[in-house]
Amino acid sequence: MALVVQKYGGTSVGDADRIRSVASRVVGAAADGNQVVVVVSAMGSFTDELIGLAQQVSSHPAPRELDMLLTAGERISMSLLAMAIHDLGAEVLSLTGSQAGILTDSSHGEARITRIRGDRVREHLDQGKIVIVAGFQGVDPDSRDVTTLGRGGSDATAVAMAAALDADACEIFTDVDGVYTADPRVVPDARLLKEVSYEDMLELAASGTGVLMMRSVEFARRFGVALHVRSSFHEQPGTWVKESAMEEAIITGIAHDVSESKLTVHGVPDQPGVAARLFGNLADAGINVDMIVQNVSMEGVTDISFTVPKNDNAAALAICERLVPEFRAGGVDADPNIARVSVVGAGMRSNPGIAATMFRALGDRAINIHMISTSSIRISCVITADRVEEAVRTLHEELVPLDEPVEEHA
């Protein structure tokens, strides 16, 4: 008998009809002879509504109480799902994060899972029950306070639960069909990937592919949990994320991200410690800096460019303006009208020509490259925002193979 962990996101349990549809699917998996653990998020936008209420009663909601509040969201979705499954005649019960033994540290709002005490879940599974577990939440065993795991927390719950129970698969049900070679809204003939390696998925997630959070992928890789990312709206298989067992494609896909802003500090004297001081100040302000590019020094001065989330643009600009006189730099400017386009593929390691092909393809279209950064399996270019869709289509056409390298022939 296989043990499957299924995770359903907020859209998948967004209303009563969707909940009943998920219930059928869960009961189907159990009827196929599987032990099933279901991890659910809060319904649709309910978490946002709760945050809105918190902001109405408090200017700075106390983190412990905000976690207590937000955990009501999964409590509602999980008990409704349990009722719907019960109505279909299956044995089922729902458990909060705390009841399911999801132990975390004490960082309210962004707690890390430290351990899963899986005996209560296992006991109910062994009694033939379907077990529903609240995603996104856990308990700090020292204070006995409930905690939440932050963005992507329900995926993390599912992966951790799958690891702790040594599950045969962890299915992440979502509102898209899986992972594509590029965003299908931008590239209509983008191809659904049958599988993708953990490391490619990490780079894709880091580069703007929003299907999975990096955190859950890292977790899955660390514990060797195979993820199956698939749609909750139909029965077709999606994308497996796992240790790659085959020759990898040179290019896995094209990702893009329009959520960032670019800042450039001009004419910085090329002295030790300047970059450390700049990025130290940004980090102290809680600003998450992504790409950093520093040009070669010309006549003792250099330009430092970096990207930050658009939300942090104003704060980052203020910090730079404060530092410009201290650095005796020339000035600073910010450009929010940028996009990042990335080519990702572990096969690039043994194919050094990809960067040149990418730059040539963009150049042929007169798409100007503002910044470049690379890892061993990714090349990212910052370009003007209004050319990003054209850039993604061009790179997809030039670089992504028409078929997956290994087809499943009978």
Added chain:
Amino acid sequence: MALVVQKYGGTSVGDADRIRSVASRVVGAAADGNQVVVVVSAMGSFTDELIGLAQQVSSHPAPRELDMLLTAGERISMSLLAMAIHDLGAEVLSLTGSQAGILTDSSHGEARITRIRGDRVREHLDQGKIVIVAGFQGVDPDSRDVTTLGRGGSDATAVAMAAALDADACEIFTDVDGVYTADPRVVPDARLLKEVSYEDMLELAASGTGVLMMRSVEFARRFGVALHVRSSFHEQPGTWVKESAMEEAIITGIAHDVSESKLTVHGVPDQPGVAARLFGNLADAGINVDMIVQNVSMEGVTDISFTVPKNDNAAALAICERLVPEFRAGGVDADPNIARVSVVGAGMRSNPGIAATMFRALGDRAINIHMISTSSIRISCVITADRVEEAVRTLHEELVPLDEPVEEHA
């Protein structure tokens, strides 16, 4: 330092403004030098909304899961209240019923409190914190499942918490000013009672005065907890419910109830076992029978009349119709257009003339009495529904003293 338990109902925490207002009140009580435990209900009609959701996903929601669902309601109100109190600079935390050590039996939806393990609440109080406790909910220590306490459950939580912590007072904040000598919407010059004994309050609650549920009053009496029923909308004192230490008024108040329906089984052969079988069948169907009156037998047959909640009228009628042939009775009829008016006062025990005065007062107005039942401190008459307000006003005028027996003169 006094220890006060305050309970706020759903209307009192119905929106963000009301929650902030309750927060000020709680912080005020703490600033006056009290240790404060606050018990809260779910916001406004949120529980009803959750029940609506449950009915959308399931024809018969599983009781365990319905409890899991409903407990989200207090979770939301208590954490919001904690945030609002925290914003006012006080130390505070919220605890679920389970965290607050409220242990119950396993009857989902109508669990009974079996024990309070008060050490966690006490520990936080001793650290100088205000402690907010979710009303209406507890945990079954055997299954570790959450339970709900049924109607009036938050009052029961407050009383039980006050008893367990040996609190100096238990304040029940509500949307009315306290307990009146009659419903002030019916009798404009009805008087707010400064205090009322447990036993009078029990009879008033049983007779339709909706301020407190009988269950909480019974609980308060058993553990000697003094209740202060008062408005959350202003600072005026309300009504103390406690062991009466003074000479009691003959009449405490007039209660009325229009929520019931009357059924009469006619021409029942006066044989042993008939009543037992009739009311046994009704009880098996979960129908809560209130007043029962059986006339003196005339020529070997009698009439049995009783009242049931209007909701149960159809079901009760069907059961009676099924039993009429078996009993060889004459027939059954149901009358939903009735009201019950009751005169309540522990002083009646030593004043036997009250019943006669009551019947005469109603007779003078040509208000026909359909049924009569009495306890040692209450007389109830069933009359036609359209005369009930007139009956309440008449009885209040004739029987309720203008002033309380003991006035507080300086």
